[in-house]
Amino acid sequence: MPTSPVLTVPSLFSPASPPARPRTPSVWVADAGREGHRATRLARTVLDDAELERAAAFRDEEARLAYVLAHVALRQLVAAAVGREPRALRLERDPCPGCGGPHGRPSVTGGAVHFSLSHSGPMVLLALSSTPVGADIERLPGPRTVADVTRMLHPREAAELRALDDTDSPLAFARVWTRKEAYLKGLGTGLSDDLSRDYLGTGEHPAPAPEGWSVTDVAAPDGFAAALAVRTPG
Template structure:
Protein backbone atom coordinates (compact mmCIF):
# COMPACT_ATOMS: atom_id res chain seq x y z
CA UNK A 1 0.00 0.00 0.00
CA UNK A 2 1.21 3.47 -0.81
CA UNK A 3 2.01 6.05 1.85
CA UNK A 4 0.68 9.62 2.07
CA UNK A 5 -2.67 8.98 0.38
CA UNK A 6 -6.33 8.85 1.31
CA UNK A 7 -9.37 7.16 -0.18
CA UNK A 8 -12.49 9.32 -0.07
CA UNK A 9 -15.81 9.54 -1.85
CA UNK A 10 -15.98 11.52 -5.13
CA UNK A 11 -16.52 15.18 -4.35
CA UNK A 12 -15.55 14.87 -0.70
CA UNK A 13 -13.14 17.53 0.61
CA UNK A 14 -9.55 16.33 0.89
CA UNK A 15 -9.01 17.70 4.38
CA UNK A 16 -6.77 15.25 6.16
CA UNK A 17 -3.14 15.61 5.12
CA UNK A 18 -1.68 14.12 8.29
CA UNK A 19 -0.78 11.77 9.83
CA UNK A 20 1.00 9.68 7.23
CA UNK A 21 -1.30 6.93 6.04
CA UNK A 22 -1.88 4.22 3.48
CA UNK A 23 -4.04 4.06 0.37
CA UNK A 24 -7.10 1.86 0.80
CA UNK A 25 -9.49 0.72 -1.88
CA UNK A 26 -12.94 -0.83 -1.81
CA UNK A 27 -14.30 -2.63 -4.89
CA UNK A 28 -16.67 0.31 -5.54
CA UNK A 29 -17.15 3.83 -4.11
CA UNK A 30 -19.45 3.83 -1.09
CA UNK A 31 -21.68 6.95 -0.88
CA UNK A 32 -21.21 8.61 2.47
CA UNK A 33 -17.74 7.17 3.10
CA UNK A 34 -15.43 10.19 3.22
CA UNK A 35 -12.08 8.72 4.29
CA UNK A 36 -10.39 5.42 5.03
CA UNK A 37 -7.07 5.42 6.86
CA UNK A 38 -4.88 2.40 7.49
CA UNK A 39 -1.47 2.16 9.03
CA UNK A 40 1.04 -0.38 10.23
CA UNK A 41 1.40 -0.16 14.01
CA UNK A 42 5.23 -0.46 13.97
CA UNK A 43 5.42 2.38 11.44
CA UNK A 44 3.43 4.74 13.68
CA UNK A 45 4.09 3.52 17.24
CA UNK A 46 6.93 5.93 18.05
CA UNK A 47 4.98 8.95 16.80
CA UNK A 48 1.86 7.88 18.71
CA UNK A 49 3.86 7.36 21.91
CA UNK A 50 5.11 10.93 21.66
CA UNK A 51 1.54 12.20 21.30
CA UNK A 52 -0.24 10.24 24.00
CA UNK A 53 -0.95 13.56 25.75
CA UNK A 54 -3.67 14.06 23.10
CA UNK A 55 -5.77 11.27 24.66
CA UNK A 56 -8.45 12.06 27.23
CA UNK A 57 -8.54 10.56 30.72
CA UNK A 58 -10.70 7.60 29.72
CA UNK A 59 -8.49 6.71 26.76
CA UNK A 60 -5.34 7.08 28.85
CA UNK A 61 -6.75 4.78 31.54
CA UNK A 62 -7.68 2.10 28.98
CA UNK A 63 -4.22 2.36 27.43
CA UNK A 64 -2.50 1.97 30.80
CA UNK A 65 -4.62 -1.08 31.62
CA UNK A 66 -3.43 -3.05 28.59
CA UNK A 67 -0.94 -5.72 29.58
CA UNK A 68 1.03 -6.38 26.40
CA UNK A 69 3.24 -3.77 24.68
CA UNK A 70 1.91 -4.76 21.23
CA UNK A 71 -1.65 -4.07 22.38
CA UNK A 72 -0.66 -0.74 23.94
CA UNK A 73 1.05 0.31 20.73
CA UNK A 74 -1.97 -0.63 18.60
CA UNK A 75 -4.37 1.21 20.92
CA UNK A 76 -2.18 4.32 21.01
CA UNK A 77 -1.76 4.44 17.21
CA UNK A 78 -5.51 3.96 16.68
CA UNK A 79 -6.73 6.55 19.16
CA UNK A 80 -4.05 9.19 18.59
CA UNK A 81 -4.58 8.93 14.83
CA UNK A 82 -8.37 9.10 15.20
CA UNK A 83 -8.07 12.30 17.20
CA UNK A 84 -5.71 13.82 14.63
CA UNK A 85 -7.98 12.91 11.72
CA UNK A 86 -11.08 14.24 13.47
CA UNK A 87 -9.21 17.40 14.42
CA UNK A 88 -8.21 18.00 10.79
CA UNK A 89 -11.79 17.36 9.66
CA UNK A 90 -13.38 19.59 12.30
CA UNK A 91 -10.72 22.30 12.36
CA UNK A 92 -9.82 22.07 16.04
CA UNK A 93 -7.02 20.79 18.26
CA UNK A 94 -6.89 16.98 18.67
CA UNK A 95 -6.98 17.09 22.46
CA UNK A 96 -10.18 19.21 22.41
CA UNK A 97 -12.26 16.76 20.34
CA UNK A 98 -14.95 15.40 22.73
CA UNK A 99 -15.54 11.67 22.19
CA UNK A 100 -18.78 10.32 23.67
CA UNK A 101 -20.82 7.14 23.17
CA UNK A 102 -24.42 6.72 22.13
CA UNK A 103 -26.60 4.27 24.07
CA UNK A 104 -26.32 0.75 22.65
CA UNK A 105 -29.15 0.27 20.15
CA UNK A 106 -29.47 -3.34 21.33
CA UNK A 107 -29.54 -3.04 25.12
CA UNK A 108 -29.40 0.69 25.89
CA UNK A 109 -26.08 0.41 27.72
CA UNK A 110 -23.37 3.12 27.52
CA UNK A 111 -21.31 1.29 24.88
CA UNK A 112 -22.92 2.24 21.57
CA UNK A 113 -21.35 4.01 18.61
CA UNK A 114 -18.75 6.64 19.54
CA UNK A 115 -19.56 10.15 18.35
CA UNK A 116 -18.50 13.78 18.48
CA UNK A 117 -21.44 15.96 19.62
CA UNK A 118 -22.88 18.42 17.07
CA UNK A 119 -20.22 17.57 14.47
CA UNK A 120 -22.10 15.74 11.70
CA UNK A 121 -19.18 13.34 11.26
CA UNK A 122 -19.50 9.60 11.87
CA UNK A 123 -16.43 7.45 12.47
CA UNK A 124 -15.25 3.97 13.33
CA UNK A 125 -11.89 2.48 14.23
CA UNK A 126 -10.48 -1.00 14.52
CA UNK A 127 -7.08 -2.28 15.52
CA UNK A 128 -5.38 -5.61 15.79
CA UNK A 129 -1.74 -6.38 16.54
CA UNK A 130 0.16 -4.75 13.71
CA UNK A 131 -2.62 -2.87 11.88
CA UNK A 132 -5.10 0.00 12.39
CA UNK A 133 -8.14 0.93 10.28
CA UNK A 134 -10.19 4.15 10.64
CA UNK A 135 -13.16 5.50 8.67
CA UNK A 136 -14.84 8.91 8.61
CA UNK A 137 -18.27 9.19 7.01
CA UNK A 138 -21.34 11.39 6.64
CA UNK A 139 -23.61 8.62 7.97
CA UNK A 140 -23.22 5.68 10.41
CA UNK A 141 -20.15 3.60 9.56
CA UNK A 142 -18.32 0.57 10.90
CA UNK A 143 -14.91 -0.92 10.09
CA UNK A 144 -13.04 -4.00 11.19
CA UNK A 145 -9.54 -5.35 10.56
CA UNK A 146 -8.40 -8.77 11.74
CA UNK A 147 -5.31 -10.95 11.57
CA UNK A 148 -5.83 -14.17 9.62
CA UNK A 149 -6.12 -17.16 11.96
CA UNK A 150 -4.84 -20.67 11.42
CA UNK A 151 -7.27 -23.27 10.09
CA UNK A 152 -7.62 -25.14 13.43
CA UNK A 153 -8.69 -21.90 15.16
CA UNK A 154 -11.10 -21.15 12.32
CA UNK A 155 -12.70 -24.57 12.71
CA UNK A 156 -13.24 -23.89 16.42
CA UNK A 157 -14.90 -20.52 15.74
CA UNK A 158 -17.17 -21.58 12.89
CA UNK A 159 -20.03 -22.22 15.34
CA UNK A 160 -20.24 -18.45 15.90
CA UNK A 161 -21.21 -17.84 12.27
CA UNK A 162 -24.69 -17.78 10.74
CA UNK A 163 -25.68 -21.38 9.81
CA UNK A 164 -25.57 -20.54 6.09
CA UNK A 165 -22.07 -19.11 6.50
CA UNK A 166 -20.92 -22.20 8.39
CA UNK A 167 -22.29 -24.37 5.58
CA UNK A 168 -20.43 -22.28 2.99
CA UNK A 169 -17.19 -22.51 4.94
CA UNK A 170 -17.48 -26.28 5.27
CA UNK A 171 -17.01 -26.74 1.51
CA UNK A 172 -14.11 -24.27 1.20
CA UNK A 173 -10.75 -26.03 0.69
CA UNK A 174 -8.88 -26.47 3.97
CA UNK A 175 -6.03 -24.09 3.10
CA UNK A 176 -8.45 -21.34 1.96
CA UNK A 177 -10.63 -21.34 5.08
CA UNK A 178 -8.65 -18.74 7.06
CA UNK A 179 -9.15 -16.11 4.32
CA UNK A 180 -12.84 -16.99 3.84
CA UNK A 181 -13.49 -16.90 7.59
CA UNK A 182 -11.67 -13.57 7.99
CA UNK A 183 -13.65 -12.03 5.12
CA UNK A 184 -16.87 -13.12 6.79
CA UNK A 185 -15.89 -12.04 10.30
CA UNK A 186 -14.67 -8.57 9.35
CA UNK A 187 -17.84 -7.94 7.32
CA UNK A 188 -19.92 -9.08 10.28
CA UNK A 189 -18.10 -6.87 12.79
CA UNK A 190 -18.22 -3.87 10.43
CA UNK A 191 -22.02 -4.14 10.20
CA UNK A 192 -22.46 -4.71 13.94
CA UNK A 193 -20.21 -1.74 14.75
CA UNK A 194 -22.11 0.46 12.31
CA UNK A 195 -25.28 -0.64 14.08
CA UNK A 196 -23.76 0.51 17.35
CA UNK A 197 -24.07 -2.91 19.04
CA UNK A 198 -20.77 -4.64 18.25
CA UNK A 199 -20.55 -8.18 19.56
CA UNK A 200 -23.27 -7.48 22.13
CA UNK A 201 -25.53 -8.85 19.39
CA UNK A 202 -25.03 -12.55 18.67
CA UNK A 203 -22.80 -12.71 15.53
CA UNK A 204 -24.69 -15.75 14.20
CA UNK A 205 -27.82 -13.63 13.74
CA UNK A 206 -26.36 -11.58 10.89
CA UNK A 207 -25.62 -13.08 7.46
CA UNK A 208 -22.87 -11.41 5.42
CA UNK A 209 -21.46 -14.37 3.46
CA UNK A 210 -18.03 -15.99 3.14
CA UNK A 211 -17.57 -15.67 -0.63
CA UNK A 212 -15.63 -13.22 -2.74
CA UNK A 213 -18.44 -10.64 -2.53
CA UNK A 214 -20.34 -9.64 0.62
CA UNK A 215 -24.02 -10.53 0.81
CA UNK A 216 -26.36 -7.65 -0.03
CA UNK A 217 -27.68 -5.85 3.04
CA UNK A 218 -31.04 -4.08 3.30
CA UNK A 219 -29.76 -1.11 5.29
CA UNK A 220 -26.00 -1.15 4.71
CA UNK A 221 -23.46 -0.74 1.94
CA UNK A 222 -20.84 -3.39 2.73
CA UNK A 223 -17.44 -3.84 1.08
CA UNK A 224 -14.17 -5.64 1.66
CA UNK A 225 -11.10 -3.42 1.98
CA UNK A 226 -7.73 -4.30 0.46
CA UNK A 227 -5.06 -4.41 3.15
CA UNK A 228 -1.65 -5.87 3.94
CA UNK A 229 -1.00 -9.63 3.50
CA UNK A 230 -2.01 -11.56 6.59
CA UNK A 231 -5.00 -9.34 7.37
CA UNK A 232 -8.60 -8.92 6.26
CA UNK A 233 -10.73 -5.78 6.53
CA UNK A 234 -14.22 -4.53 5.74
CA UNK A 235 -16.34 -1.36 5.93
CA UNK A 236 -20.10 -0.84 6.26
CA UNK A 237 -21.95 2.46 5.67
CA UNK A 238 -25.66 3.08 6.07
CA UNK A 239 -27.50 3.25 2.75
CA UNK A 240 -28.53 6.80 1.82
CA UNK A 241 -32.11 5.68 1.13
CA UNK A 242 -32.60 4.08 4.54
CA UNK A 243 -34.20 5.63 7.58
CA UNK A 244 -31.72 6.03 10.48
CA UNK A 245 -33.74 3.54 12.50
CA UNK A 246 -33.73 0.85 9.79
CA UNK A 247 -30.74 -1.35 10.68
CA UNK A 248 -32.05 -4.75 9.63
CA UNK A 249 -29.53 -7.31 8.37
CA UNK A 250 -30.25 -9.21 5.17
CA UNK A 251 -31.07 -12.48 6.89
CA UNK A 252 -31.48 -13.53 10.48
CA UNK A 253 -32.23 -16.68 12.35
CA UNK A 254 -35.92 -17.38 12.90
Protein backbone atom coordinates in the same frame (compact mmCIF):
# COMPACT_ATOMS: atom_id res chain seq x y z
CA MET B 1 -14.56 -13.77 -13.39
CA PRO B 2 -14.78 -10.15 -12.22
CA THR B 3 -12.67 -9.16 -9.26
CA SER B 4 -14.25 -8.48 -5.89
CA PRO B 5 -14.97 -4.83 -5.09
CA VAL B 6 -12.15 -4.02 -2.68
CA LEU B 7 -11.51 -0.58 -1.25
CA THR B 8 -7.82 0.34 -1.59
CA VAL B 9 -6.76 2.88 1.02
CA PRO B 10 -3.67 5.03 1.63
CA SER B 11 -1.37 5.04 4.60
CA LEU B 12 -2.83 6.86 7.58
CA PHE B 13 -0.37 9.75 7.58
CA SER B 14 -0.07 10.18 3.80
CA PRO B 15 -3.29 12.07 2.88
CA ALA B 16 -4.01 15.69 3.66
CA SER B 17 -6.52 16.41 6.40
CA PRO B 18 -9.97 15.11 5.44
CA PRO B 19 -12.62 17.57 4.34
CA ALA B 20 -14.95 18.81 7.06
CA ARG B 21 -17.88 16.42 7.54
CA PRO B 22 -16.96 14.04 4.68
CA ARG B 23 -19.86 13.19 2.37
CA THR B 24 -18.34 9.87 1.37
CA PRO B 25 -16.46 7.41 3.60
CA SER B 26 -12.77 8.15 4.14
CA VAL B 27 -10.65 5.16 5.18
CA TRP B 28 -7.06 4.88 6.44
CA VAL B 29 -4.79 1.98 7.38
CA ALA B 30 -1.59 2.14 9.41
CA ASP B 31 1.04 -0.22 10.81
CA ALA B 32 1.97 0.40 14.44
CA GLY B 33 5.34 -1.20 13.80
CA ARG B 34 6.18 1.68 11.44
CA GLU B 35 4.08 4.55 12.79
CA GLY B 36 3.35 3.70 16.42
CA HIS B 37 6.38 5.48 17.87
CA ARG B 38 5.52 8.63 15.93
CA ALA B 39 2.03 8.50 17.43
CA THR B 40 3.51 7.92 20.90
CA ARG B 41 5.47 11.18 20.63
CA LEU B 42 2.16 13.00 19.97
CA ALA B 43 0.11 11.17 22.59
CA ARG B 44 0.45 13.59 25.53
CA THR B 45 -0.76 16.53 23.45
CA VAL B 46 -3.56 14.60 21.68
CA LEU B 47 -5.05 11.93 23.99
CA ASP B 48 -7.18 12.64 27.05
CA ASP B 49 -6.28 11.44 30.54
CA ALA B 50 -8.38 8.27 30.33
CA GLU B 51 -6.74 7.24 27.04
CA LEU B 52 -3.26 7.92 28.41
CA GLU B 53 -4.05 5.79 31.47
CA ARG B 54 -5.37 2.99 29.27
CA ALA B 55 -2.27 3.11 27.05
CA ALA B 56 0.03 2.90 30.07
CA ALA B 57 -1.78 -0.22 31.29
CA PHE B 58 -0.81 -2.34 28.28
CA ARG B 59 1.95 -4.83 29.02
CA ASP B 60 2.33 -5.96 25.40
CA GLU B 61 4.33 -3.39 23.41
CA GLU B 62 2.66 -4.15 20.07
CA ALA B 63 -0.81 -3.82 21.58
CA ARG B 64 0.14 -0.56 23.30
CA LEU B 65 1.54 0.96 20.10
CA ALA B 66 -1.54 -0.09 18.12
CA TYR B 67 -3.87 1.43 20.74
CA VAL B 68 -1.93 4.71 20.84
CA LEU B 69 -1.70 4.93 17.06
CA ALA B 70 -5.41 4.22 16.62
CA HIS B 71 -6.54 6.82 19.16
CA VAL B 72 -4.03 9.53 18.24
CA ALA B 73 -4.95 9.17 14.57
CA LEU B 74 -8.67 9.06 15.34
CA ARG B 75 -8.53 12.30 17.32
CA GLN B 76 -6.45 14.02 14.64
CA LEU B 77 -8.78 12.97 11.82
CA VAL B 78 -12.03 13.75 13.65
CA ALA B 79 -10.66 17.08 14.88
CA ALA B 80 -9.73 18.05 11.32
CA ALA B 81 -13.21 17.09 10.13
CA VAL B 82 -15.09 19.10 12.77
CA GLY B 83 -12.67 22.01 13.20
CA ARG B 84 -11.60 21.44 16.81
CA GLU B 85 -8.40 20.70 18.70
CA PRO B 86 -7.78 16.92 19.02
CA ARG B 87 -7.48 16.86 22.82
CA ALA B 88 -10.59 19.01 23.22
CA LEU B 89 -12.84 16.42 21.57
CA ARG B 90 -15.28 14.63 23.86
CA LEU B 91 -15.69 11.06 22.64
CA GLU B 92 -18.66 9.13 24.00
CA ARG B 93 -20.95 6.19 23.27
CA ASP B 94 -24.42 6.46 21.79
CA PRO B 95 -27.20 4.40 23.42
CA CYS B 96 -27.22 0.78 22.28
CA PRO B 97 -30.11 0.30 19.82
CA GLY B 98 -30.81 -3.10 21.38
CA CYS B 99 -30.90 -2.39 25.11
CA GLY B 100 -30.43 1.37 25.45
CA GLY B 101 -27.21 0.97 27.46
CA PRO B 102 -24.24 3.34 27.01
CA HIS B 103 -22.28 1.01 24.72
CA GLY B 104 -23.53 1.82 21.22
CA ARG B 105 -21.57 3.45 18.39
CA PRO B 106 -18.72 5.74 19.47
CA SER B 107 -19.41 9.39 18.67
CA VAL B 108 -18.03 12.88 19.19
CA THR B 109 -20.12 15.30 21.23
CA GLY B 110 -21.70 17.89 18.97
CA GLY B 111 -20.03 16.53 15.86
CA ALA B 112 -21.69 15.76 12.55
CA VAL B 113 -19.14 13.14 11.56
CA HIS B 114 -19.39 9.40 12.22
CA PHE B 115 -16.32 7.24 12.76
CA SER B 116 -15.13 3.73 13.51
CA LEU B 117 -11.76 2.25 14.42
CA SER B 118 -10.32 -1.22 14.65
CA HIS B 119 -6.91 -2.72 15.35
CA SER B 120 -5.55 -6.26 15.21
CA GLY B 121 -1.93 -7.06 15.94
CA PRO B 122 0.02 -4.05 14.60
CA MET B 123 -2.57 -3.03 12.00
CA VAL B 124 -4.99 -0.13 12.50
CA LEU B 125 -8.05 0.72 10.40
CA LEU B 126 -10.07 3.94 10.73
CA ALA B 127 -13.11 5.25 8.87
CA LEU B 128 -14.96 8.57 8.81
CA SER B 129 -18.32 9.15 7.15
CA SER B 130 -21.32 11.49 7.10
CA THR B 131 -23.54 8.49 7.95
CA PRO B 132 -23.10 5.70 10.55
CA VAL B 133 -20.08 3.54 9.71
CA GLY B 134 -18.35 0.43 11.00
CA ALA B 135 -14.83 -0.79 10.23
CA ASP B 136 -13.02 -3.98 11.18
CA ILE B 137 -9.59 -5.49 10.53
CA GLU B 138 -8.53 -8.93 11.73
CA ARG B 139 -5.47 -11.15 11.53
CA LEU B 140 -6.24 -14.45 9.77
CA PRO B 141 -7.11 -17.05 12.40
CA GLY B 142 -5.83 -20.60 12.69
CA PRO B 143 -7.97 -23.57 11.56
CA ARG B 144 -8.91 -24.40 15.17
CA THR B 145 -10.42 -20.95 15.71
CA VAL B 146 -12.33 -21.29 12.46
CA ALA B 147 -13.74 -24.63 13.57
CA ASP B 148 -14.71 -23.32 17.02
CA VAL B 149 -16.45 -20.14 15.86
CA THR B 150 -18.07 -21.29 12.60
CA ARG B 151 -21.15 -22.56 14.46
CA MET B 152 -21.94 -18.97 15.54
CA LEU B 153 -22.37 -17.74 11.94
CA HIS B 154 -25.30 -17.85 9.53
CA PRO B 155 -26.03 -21.48 8.51
CA ARG B 156 -25.07 -20.79 4.88
CA GLU B 157 -21.79 -19.19 5.96
CA ALA B 158 -21.06 -22.14 8.24
CA ALA B 159 -21.73 -24.58 5.39
CA GLU B 160 -19.41 -22.64 3.08
CA LEU B 161 -16.59 -22.76 5.63
CA ARG B 162 -17.03 -26.47 6.34
CA ALA B 163 -16.68 -27.17 2.63
CA LEU B 164 -13.16 -25.66 2.59
CA ASP B 165 -9.88 -27.25 3.65
CA ASP B 166 -7.56 -25.87 6.33
CA THR B 167 -5.59 -23.92 3.72
CA ASP B 168 -8.51 -21.86 2.41
CA SER B 169 -10.79 -21.58 5.44
CA PRO B 170 -8.82 -18.95 7.47
CA LEU B 171 -9.10 -16.28 4.75
CA ALA B 172 -12.75 -17.11 4.03
CA PHE B 173 -13.54 -16.94 7.74
CA ALA B 174 -11.72 -13.62 8.16
CA ARG B 175 -13.64 -12.17 5.21
CA VAL B 176 -17.04 -12.99 6.65
CA TRP B 177 -16.04 -12.09 10.20
CA THR B 178 -14.78 -8.61 9.29
CA ARG B 179 -17.84 -7.95 7.10
CA LYS B 180 -20.12 -9.02 9.92
CA GLU B 181 -18.31 -7.15 12.69
CA ALA B 182 -18.08 -3.96 10.58
CA TYR B 183 -21.83 -4.13 9.95
CA LEU B 184 -22.69 -4.76 13.62
CA LYS B 185 -20.37 -1.95 14.72
CA GLY B 186 -22.14 0.32 12.25
CA LEU B 187 -25.49 -0.67 13.75
CA GLY B 188 -24.12 0.08 17.20
CA THR B 189 -24.86 -3.35 18.65
CA GLY B 190 -21.43 -4.91 18.15
CA LEU B 191 -20.92 -8.61 18.74
CA SER B 192 -23.69 -8.71 21.33
CA ASP B 193 -26.04 -9.10 18.36
CA ASP B 194 -26.92 -12.45 16.76
CA LEU B 195 -24.09 -13.39 14.36
CA SER B 196 -26.28 -15.96 12.64
CA ARG B 197 -29.07 -13.59 11.62
CA ASP B 198 -27.67 -11.91 8.49
CA TYR B 199 -25.88 -13.58 5.60
CA LEU B 200 -22.84 -11.66 4.32
CA GLY B 201 -20.96 -14.54 2.70
CA THR B 202 -17.47 -16.03 2.97
CA GLY B 203 -16.52 -15.80 -0.71
CA GLU B 204 -14.48 -13.30 -2.67
CA HIS B 205 -17.61 -11.22 -3.35
CA PRO B 206 -19.56 -9.90 -0.35
CA ALA B 207 -23.22 -10.88 -0.34
CA PRO B 208 -25.74 -8.02 -0.61
CA ALA B 209 -25.88 -6.19 2.69
CA PRO B 210 -29.08 -5.81 4.73
CA GLU B 211 -31.38 -3.07 3.49
CA GLY B 212 -30.04 0.41 4.14
CA TRP B 213 -26.39 -0.66 4.34
CA SER B 214 -23.38 -1.14 2.08
CA VAL B 215 -20.63 -3.61 3.04
CA THR B 216 -17.31 -3.53 1.19
CA ASP B 217 -14.03 -5.39 1.60
CA VAL B 218 -11.00 -3.19 2.31
CA ALA B 219 -7.54 -3.97 0.96
CA ALA B 220 -5.38 -5.27 3.83
CA PRO B 221 -1.78 -6.50 4.18
CA ASP B 222 -1.02 -10.20 3.74
CA GLY B 223 -2.26 -12.15 6.72
CA PHE B 224 -5.15 -9.77 7.43
CA ALA B 225 -8.69 -9.10 6.19
CA ALA B 226 -10.72 -5.91 6.57
CA ALA B 227 -14.17 -4.57 5.78
CA LEU B 228 -16.23 -1.38 5.88
CA ALA B 229 -19.99 -1.01 6.47
CA VAL B 230 -21.75 2.29 5.75
CA ARG B 231 -25.40 3.24 6.16
CA THR B 232 -26.69 4.41 2.81
CA PRO B 233 -28.30 7.87 2.70
CA GLY B 234 -32.06 7.76 3.03
